[in-house]
Amino acid sequence: MTTTMMTTTTTAEPKTPARPLSILVKRRGTRIPARAQIMGWLLLVLVVVLLAVVLIVRQFLRGDVHNQVTASLEQEAQEFVTFAETGRDPRTGQLLTDPEQLFNSYLERQYPDHDEALIGVWRTPTGLESLSQEQNKTIEQLARDPVLLNQIVSAPGNYSSIDTPLGPMEWLKVRAQTEQGEESWFIIERYTAGAMSETDRTVQLLLLVSAFGVVLAALSSWVVAGLILAPVRDVRQAAAEISEQDLTRRIPVEGRDDIAALADQFNAMLDRLEDAFRIQREFVDDAGHELRTPITIVRGNLELLGDDPAEREEVVRLCTDELDRMTRIVNDLLVLAKADRPDFVAPAPVSLAELTSDIEAKVRSLADRRWVLADIGEGEVVIDEQRVTQAMVQLAQNAVQHTEPGSEIRIGSAFSDGTVALWVTDHGPGVDPDEVAKIFDRFTHGNSHGKGGAGLGLAIVKAIADAHHGRVRVVSEPGCGATFGLELPAVPPHDPIEEITG
Incomplete structure (x- = not known):
């Protein structure tokens, strides 16, 4: 009889290999180096601040020029009003009856500034007549311009400014009235282009100094940022050079920043x-x-x-x-493998007396030995109950392997001066002093008289003691038995790593 077996072959569709997460996820941010970003932001803030300072200074200087011009105009106007109120020539005492005599008598005693013009204007049947006093010949031609004078006289207010071919000009007029009733005005003109140009030169100098400061700040920030970020570059280079085969590279640390x-x-x-x-x-x-x-x-x-x-x-x-x-x-x-993990032990308040009694009850089932609960410590301690029990059971198992049936094995505990002690004492062959230093290494066997294990038991005991910040002690003499014990702090010390990460 022949049996034919049919095999069905299923061909799976090829799968597209998964791409790394770094390719699938688009990174945000900029490619500009941190050093350049620090310098850029510093310069941006500096430029904004300097521009604000320049604009404020410019506005302040221009306002100061305007205030000085206004004060000068008002002072000249007040001096003319004082003179006109007397109505007489100071030298001759002659009564000044017409505008021409008034203005001529006043102006011949005045010495205007270089950018100032003093003008007396009165109306006649044929039009406006004027007398002026100025030091600048260029201003003289413009000051006596009938069109400009008519514009000032016709203005509704007593103070204003006009743009002229010589630049901005501020003026103030005072209406004068003679005994004959003729209309007349005393006009003070101040051309502010010179003062404003001086202000502009000051602002330009300030801009030049600011530009030099920005360049100096750019160089300084580039150098300082490089010095500050040097350890960061060391971190990056160290991270790039680190591999699973070489983790010995460390970064030199200087300072406390x-x-x-x-x-x-x-x-x-x-x-x-x-x-x-x-x-x-x-x-x-x-x-x-x-x-x-x-x-x-x-x-x-x-x-x-x-x-x-x-x-x-x-x-x-x-x-x-x-x-x-x-x-x-x-x-x-x-x-x-878990011994070096932070969660290898979970300390919690435990009654030492109850823990000792529980350990003694559990080890009785290990082998046919005469188990004796020698001492019981009193008090509450903070340890990992399960791990300590595991270590003590392992020590008891080790004692069983080194003793004969019926031999006495003593279990005990004590609590004093902030230290918890638990121990197992046997009457076996003891431990050779030369072996004490290495019996807690992995895959190391002592002089066992019984069936040995893999040589990991005492290594586990030592790992549990180290995780509690304690130690394992061995008291033994060859041929007189041995005592293996744990000495643990009653309260675990504060972990400095937790303090840093917390």
Whole structure:
């Protein structure tokens, strides 16, 4: 009888490889270097401030010129009013009866400024007549211009300004009345182009000084920003040079500013990364080293497996035993791999007496030994109950491996001076003094009289003690037994890393 088997082949559509997240997500921000950004923002603020100062100074200077011109016009007008009220020539005492005599007598004693013109104007049947006094010949021609005089006389107000070919001109007029009733006016003209040009030159000088200051600030900010950002560049270069194979690079830290704090934090991060990679490598190396033997045993037995049922049963028993041992090794390695993590222990308030009693009750089921609860400490301590129990059970298991059935094993605890002590004492062969320093290393076996494990038990005990900021102590003499104990602080010390990150 022939059986034909049909195989159905399903061809999956090719999948587009996923692109890195850095490609899918468009980065925001600018490509301008931080050094250039610092200099740019500093210069922008500086330019805005300097422009505001220049504009304010310009406005202030122009306002000051305007106030000076106004005060000068009012002073000249007041002097003329005082003179006109007397109505007589100061030299001869003659009565001044017509506008021409009044203006001529007053103007011949005046000495106008270079940009000033004093003009007397009166109306006649044929039009406006005028007398003027000025020091500038250019102003003289413009001051006597009939059109300009008529514009000033016809203006409704007594004060105003006019744009002239010589620039802005401010004027003030005073109406004079003689005994004959003729209309006349005394006009003071001030040409402000010169004063304004002096103001403009001051503003230009201020702009020049400001421009020089901006250039100097640009150079200074570029240099200072470079000095400030130098540690940041070191951080970037160090990050670029760091790889999984080389995590030894550190950044030199100088000073106590924010940049130095950043470098400190970066170095601390590198320390944590180096520890993490070291733990990872140790885990892989330890797993490969310790699992090689049981895998070889299982494979060799399976390759030599025959058809005899009894032989098969024995091979299955051996393979199961090795697989169980592999499971224990992996679990122990995982515990050690987690030992350097912050959450490896979770301290909480615990009654030391209850904890000691619970540990004694749990270890009784380990083996046929004469278990004795020697001492019980009193008080509340802050430790990880589960991890401490795990360590004490491991010490008890270690004592079982080094003693014979019926031998006495003592369990005890004490609490004094802020320190918690828990111990296990056996009457086994003890520990050689030369081995005390290395029995807590991974995959290290002491002088066991019983069936040894993978050599990870005491390493786990030491890791639990270190995580509590405590230590493991061994008191032993060869042939007189040994005491393994934990000494832990009753309250865990404050973690400086938490203080920094918090």
